[in-house]
Amino acid sequence: MxxxxxxxxxxxxxxxxxxxxxxxxxxxxxxxxxxxxxxxxxxxxxxxxxxxxxxxxxxxRRCFLTGRPRSNYKYFGISGYILREMVHACLLPGTIVSSW
Known part of the structure; x- marks a missing residue:
C-alpha cells in the first residue's frame, strides 16, 4: 500500500x-x-x-487496489503483483500464468 x-x-x-x-x-x-x-x-x-x-x-498511473505506481497494466488498471494473484485465484477468465 x-x-x-x-x-x-x-x-x-x-x-x-x-x-x-x-x-x-x-x-x-x-x-x-x-x-x-x-x-x-x-x-x-x-x-x-x-x-x-x-x-x-x-x-x-497507479494500481487502483494498492496504489502501487510501478508495473501497472493499463488494460486491467492493476499492478503486476495483484494481477498475478488474481490469475492464480481464477478471477480473470482467459488469462494464463506461466510457471517454471
Whole structure:
C-alpha cells in the first residue's frame, strides 16, 4: 500500500489537470497556428504561467487496489503483483500464468 500522502498528492494533480486541461489545450492550439516569434513567446509565457502540476505528463498511473505506481497494466488498471494473484485465484477468465 502506498503512503497516503503520495496518493493525496496524485489526487491533487488530477484535479489540477482537469481544471486547466481546456486552457492548456487552447494555448497549445494557438501556439501551433501562430508564426510570429513574438506572439509565440507571449503564448509560451502564458502557458508557463499555469501551475506546473496541471500538466498531464506529471500524472502517474497507479494500481487502483494498492496504489502501487510501478508495473501497472493499463488494460486491467492493476499492478503486476495483484494481477498475478488474481490469475492464480481464477478471477480473470482467459488469462494464463506461466510457471517454471
Amino acid at each position: 502506498s503512503r497516503i500522502s503520495l496518493l493525496q498528492r496524485e489526487k491533487k494533480r488530477q484535479n489540477l489537470e482537469q481544471k486547466y486541461y481546456l486552457i492548456r489545450l487552447s494555448l497549445k492550439k494557438e501556439l501551433r497556428r501562430v508564426f510570429s516569434l513574438r506572439e509565440r513567446w507571449k503564448i509560451q509565457e502564458r502557458l508557463q504561467s499555469l501551475p506546473r502540476n496541471s500538466s498531464t505528463i506529471r500524472l502517474r
